[in-house]
Amino acid sequence: MERLARIRRSLVELFPERHLYVRSGGEMKGYVLTPKKQMAAAATVSAAALWMGVCSAAMLVNALSASSADREIARTQAKYERWIADRQARLNSAVAELNAGGGANPSLAANLEKRHAALAMLLTDIRGAPGAAAALTPVINQVVMTSDTNPAHMVETVRVSQERLLDAADTFAKSRADRLRLAFRLAGLTPAAYMPKGGALGGPLIETKDPRALAAVLDVDEGFASRIEHAAADMSEAHALEQAAQTLPFAEPTSGTEKSSGFGVRYDPFTGQPALHSGLDFSGAPMTAIHATGPGVVSFTGVRSGYGNTVEIDHGRGFKTRYAHLAVISVSAGQQVALGQRLGGMGSTGRSTGTHLHYEVWVNGRAQNPDRFVKAGAYVQQAD
Incomplete structure (x- = not known):
């Protein structure tokens, strides 16, 4: 009781009764600010200051998290650009050695270069997709040039490397699109309803559904062009569904409950x-x-x-x-x-x-x- 009395006396000393006089229109009005009113006002100001501090801290944490995510995306994209550039440099070196050796088929070497250009376009489209790095890194690391100087063997090595990388990209794109389609169906939604109007998908590799036309544009064989188009279409559909999913209420409303x-x-x-x-x-x-x-x-x-x-x-x-x-x-x-x-x-x-x-x-x-x-x-x- 004594401690409570001391606290009460301290508060009264801190917030003594005050009188406020306001002059308006020739009249003087007086207001009494009791200790209770002053303490209530002080508590309100303190609560508002605390709330502003909490909100500011939350905004700072969100900003730092976003910056970290942006840096991770930038690092992933830079890694893909280095991979593509490295594959191009290796292929150029192989083609140069083939031509210098005099035993290469010029048309075959040129076809390998065109295939690589088409493959680079596909990888550029895929590189920003979540999970792409984990799926394609092992395959890319295996795509190495042989030390064999035999021109025929070098051509075959380049061709096999391109086939492996295309297979991996196609598998990743199909798996990602299939999983996103399943997610929409689990929610009772029709995936096609969330695609661009008219079923149009973006990207230079799938502007036409005719493999022969795409083969002519890329200047590669029809079979290779068809596989490129298929992987690009799956990737584009997955990208469209992912964008739609980000606007839908798919998250949990609480955590740890x-x-x-x-x-x-x-x-x-x-x-x-x-x-x-x-x-x-x-x-x-x-x-x-x-x-x-x-x-x-x-x-x-x-x-x-x-x-x-x-x-x-x-x-x-x-x-x-x-x-x-x-x-x-x-x-x-x-x-x-x-x-x-x-x-x-x-x-x-x-x-x-x-x-x-x-x-x-x-x-x-x-x-x-x-x-x-x-x-x-x-x-x-x-x-x-």
């Missing part, structure tokens, strides 16, 4: 009767961070009947997500949010039996099973 209730009919915990549960529940500790599962615009923040404190995000293309029972809300309506941005803290507001997040995914006005979207997101990450 457990799914406590699924989508579908269940026994209502309040009435004990069967009822539709239109979302997915995640249980966790109070104030566990809740994140946006995709980029979009906050369309609603506030209290909804039964949901308690709620955030809703419009992701475009008819997609909407809802995050309910929050303890606090960290965003406001009309705000643009990025993938993974914090929306609030987990709570138990509204019609809730305990601390958890109720998460919903809506497509064109109909509730979907959010678990399918979470699994689709896991497949997209595996494709990366």
